[in-house]
Amino acid sequence: MSVSEAIKVHWVQRVLDWYDHHGRKDLPWQQQPTPYSVWVSETMLQQTQVSTVLRYYQRFIQRFPTLGELAVTPVDDVLPYWAGLGYYRRAHLLHAGAYYLVRKYGDVLPSTLQDWLEVPGVGRSTAGAILALGMNQRGIILDGNVQRLLARWLGVMEPKGSSKFLKILWQYAEALTPDHHGREYGQVMMDLGAMICTTRQPRCDVCPIKEDCQALEQGIVADLPVPRASKQVAQRRRHALLISDGEGQILLIRRPGQGVWPGLYVFPELPEWTEHHEDPWDYLSYQGSRPRFQGRLQHRFSHFQLDWILWQLDSWGSVGDVDSLWYAYTQVNQQPSIAVPSPVAKILKELALTRQVFCRKYQKELPGLVMPPFPGTRGQKIFEQVSQQAWQEWLRHQTMLINENHLNVMESSTQTFLTEQLEKFLDNSDYERPKGYVPPKS
Numbered sequence: 001m002s003v004s005e006a007i008k009v010h011w012v013q014r015v016l017d018w019y020d021h022h023g024r025k026d027l028p029w030q031q032q033p034t035p036y037s038v039w040v041s042e043t044m045l046q047q048t049q050v051s052t053v054l055r056y057y058q059r060f061i062q063r064f065p066t067l068g069e070l071a072v073t074p075v076d077d078v079l080p081y082w083a084g085l086g087y088y089r090r091a092h093l094l095h096a097g098a099y100y101l102v103r104k105y106g107d108v109l110p111s112t113l114q115d116w117l118e119v120p121g122v123g124r125s126t127a128g129a130i131l132a133l134g135m136n137q138r139g140i141i142l143d144g145n146v147q148r149l150l151a152r153w154l155g156v157m158e159p160k161g162s163s164k165f166l167k168i169l170w171q172y173a174e175a176l177t178p179d180h181h182g183r184e185y186g187q188v189m190m191d192l193g194a195m196i197c198t199t200r201q202p203r204c205d206v207c208p209i210k211e212d213c214q215a216l217e218q219g220i221v222a223d224l225p226v227p228r229a230s231k232q233v234a235q236r237r238r239h240a241l242l243i244s245d246g247e248g249q250i251l252l253i254r255r256p257g258q259g260v261w262p263g264l265y266v267f268p269e270l271p272e273w274t275e276h277h278e279d280p281w282d283y284l285s286y287q288g289s290r291p292r293f294q295g296r297l298q299h300r301f302s303h304f305q306l307d308w309i310l311w312q313l314d315s316w317g318s319v320g321d322v323d324s325l326w327y328a329y330t331q332v333n334q335q336p337s338i339a340v341p342s343p344v345a346k347i348l349k350e351l352a353l354t355r356q357v358f359c360r361k362y363q364k365e366l367p368g369l370v371m372p373p374f375p376g377t378r379g380q381k382i383f384e385q386v387s388q389q390a391w392q393e394w395l396r397h398q399t400m401l402i403n404e405n406h407l408n409v410m411e412s413s414t415q416t417f418l419t420e421q422l423e424k425f426l427d428n429s430d431y432e433r434p435k436g437y438v439p440p441k442s
């Protein structure tokens, strides 16, 4: 494959000219860029949108302003600054890479592609970005967005991600990259991929390379890149246990350093219950006190979908010899102070919200109920006859009813509905198997 000098010059002129007028120049990692800051931002940007990374980059770089600072910090103290970004292996590799670089090079970072490719977690495109954006050298960037741009411009019909597809794109990316304007050229490739040649609704009318774009000429823009044959995504069902201590703390255990969510804190799970138990409700009733079905939550990983069935429990025997802690889930709007994956953060936030609704209404912290919750015979009956635990259970149930049915608590119809529910609860305040819960088929 060869690209004539004339084609290359024409290509470079057009894209650099577009960059002058429209390219992004105010992203935080573009301000006084260094190989370190570019490496951090590029690692965060893998599989993640710029808008998401913006929320994490500043916080991370303020805490770890230098490579040395990152290298000497235990990875456990780094993970909270990554929590929520997903793909946590990236954080582990970034940390391992920092350690490797400081040990091997000290303060002076490498300046060749080959040396950067030896750093843990640094692939060809990231190394190219570090050279181009961090050092203003010639560096070739071929992230997912640039792949789409080139695949369309060239009219590549090979399936996306296949070795042939990547071979063609790397060859053209090499051939088209100039020896000058390393930083601007690297940035414009990323900008055109992210801002103009987008997956949906590409803006071909304002694209600087539209005049010789093969996909546009052939009317197949929407068909490129050709997707790979889709694989059936495996499902993993797990029962997650929200075990509380009755004082606003919940039990979290730390995952091992490998596999899914390495080193992060998650809820304990019942992984293989189907082998031994027909129905987890029976099992949990035996093991812990009064399991309450909380709902389901699905989370998509790159290679499988996690289907979490959530149970709330007031106690549990023992989680065994694992790294665990009791976490206070009181602040709705605060980032968790420990590293938790986003589904756990979401549930902690919901638990905090439930607690806040409860506290705001009754002006009390858990475990509450030292006086009738409201005047009149019903309030007195609750105070005298209903256990605190049962009353709290009703409050949780009421909150769930409000949230799940999107009820407006100010409306009289809602008040009537909740009063009816409360009467039913008072008539039979023992715990029932929840109505919405259908035992899964084994």
Ligand code: SF4
Pocket: 149, 152, 153, 196, 197, 198, 202, 203, 204, 205, 207, 208, 209, 210, 213, 214, 215, 216, 221
């Ligand atoms: S003309 Fe359209 S399809 Fe072709 S590279 Fe530009 S934005 Fe992409």
